[in-house]
Amino acid sequence: MLKRSLPLAFLMLLLFSSCSVLSFSKKSKKASSAATVSSTASTSTQPIPAHEVMTEVSPATNAPIDLPEGPDSLPSLRKLQEKRQPQPMQQVPEIHFSEAESQHVRLPANRDNPFPASGEITIDLNDLQEQFFYPYPGKLISPYGYRGRSMHTGIDIKAVPKDTIRAAFAGVVRMSKPYSGYGNTIVIRHYNGLETLYSHNSRNLVKVNDVVQAGDPIALAGRTGRATTEHLHFEVRISGEHFNPTLLVNPEARALRDGTLYLSNRGGRIRASNKPLPLYADSDERSTKSSASNTSSTSSTSGKGSPQYHIIRKGDTLSALARRYGTTVSKICALNGIKATKILQIKERIRVK
Numbered sequence: 001m002l003k004r005s006l007p008l009a010f011l012m013l014l015l016f017s018s019c020s021v022l023s024f025s026k027k028s029k030k031a032s033s034a035a036t037v038s039s040t041a042s043t044s045t046q047p048i049p050a051h052e053v054m055t056e057v058s059p060a061t062n063a064p065i066d067l068p069e070g071p072d073s074l075p076s077l078r079k080l081q082e083k084r085q086p087q088p089m090q091q092v093p094e095i096h097f098s099e100a101e102s103q104h105v106r107l108p109a110n111r112d113n114p115f116p117a118s119g120e121i122t123i124d125l126n127d128l129q130e131q132f133f134y135p136y137p138g139k140l141i142s143p144y145g146y147r148g149r150s151m152h153t154g155i156d157i158k159a160v161p162k163d164t165i166r167a168a169f170a171g172v173v174r175m176s177k178p179y180s181g182y183g184n185t186i187v188i189r190h191y192n193g194l195e196t197l198y199s200h201n202s203r204n205l206v207k208v209n210d211v212v213q214a215g216d217p218i219a220l221a222g223r224t225g226r227a228t229t230e231h232l233h234f235e236v237r238i239s240g241e242h243f244n245p246t247l248l249v250n251p252e253a254r255a256l257r258d259g260t261l262y263l264s265n266r267g268g269r270i271r272a273s274n275k276p277l278p279l280y281a282d283s284d285e286r287s288t289k290s291s292a293s294n295t296s297s298t299s300s301t302s303g304k305g306s307p308q309y310h311i312i313r314k315g316d317t318l319s320a321l322a323r324r325y326g327t328t329v330s331k332i333c334a335l336n337g338i339k340a341t342k343i344l345q346i347k348e349r350i351r352v353k
Contacts, residue, residue, distance in 0.1 A: 095172040102208045106240040114193025115265040123261040132256040133215035140251040144244045151337035153242040154235035159221035173210045183225025197235035200227045243272035308353040325352040
């Protein structure tokens with residue numbers, strides 16, 4: 001009986017072992033198949049979310065660069081990047097004003113003479129169109145020229161109280177202070193030698209030696225000084241001498257004029273025109289008529305003969321100057337656009353003839 005049970009037990013053990021081996025083989029195959037699928041999935045190409053896409057951009061514009069293809073792609077890419085680099089800023093001279101240079105509207109001629117040895121400056125206004133900003137978009141209420149016997153040295157533009165006044169060109173502030181009948185006044189020296197003046201402001205927003213760009217806010221409109229209404233008194237000067245601003249700006253269009261501005265300095269005699277100037281005036285009569293007309297295409301700052309100036313010293317008065325130079329107080333006032341009651345400032349330059 002024992003002999004018969006041994007083969008049966010052996011057969012059952014053998015059967016159990018075969019089932020275990022078969023089960024283990026199936027599990028191994030499943031694991032191997034899963035590993036193969038995982039490996040295949042990891043190497044297959046899948047869509048990349050849009051927010052993860054990397055695009056090379058130009059640092060100058062933040063705009064995508066279309067990368068060129070082909071053997072010359074690297075030089076082409078270099079040229080494209082160079083083209084998109086920001087352009088260098090225009091070099092301008094460094095300007096700094098001392099306290100003495102910031103006291104008066106007009107400086108002595110020896111301290112303010114941008115003219116070259118030829119005595120001529122030509123400014124192409126068409127080249128300045130993109131560098132200009134009309135200082136205030138108001139109506140012209142008073143032109144340049146004589147008001148009776150007194151000279152109005154700029155143009156008046158009606159303004160809304162405390163509205164913003166802006167710089168006409170880029171430059172450096174030479175003066176910013178209350179100044180006699182001008183009230184709160186700003187004078188800006190521009191890089192081509194011109195100066196612009198803005199007065200009767202309710203408040204000045206810039207100080208001396210501030211660098212400004214065309215269109216920068218510089219003041220708030222007002223009626224300080226001798227003014228009967230809120231307006232901007234706007235002047236254009238060179239070498240301390242005023243000339244007709246409408247040779248430079250067009251108040252009706254509220255823009256810079258087209259064409260050319262011709263300036264000359266002959267022995268301290270400043271002339272401005274939109275037409276080429278002769279080397280010397282044809283006659284004193286022609287010069288006098290030109291300076292008296294505010295609609296003429298030429299502006300002159302002198303009458304007959306060369307102008308004569310006096311630097312104010314302590315104790316000087318208008319009547320004393322009139323006696324000293326053989327003229328009258330009214331003539332001196334007319335030449336300088338001032339009143340007989342004006343308080344003279346030490347070191348101020350006054351034209352006496």
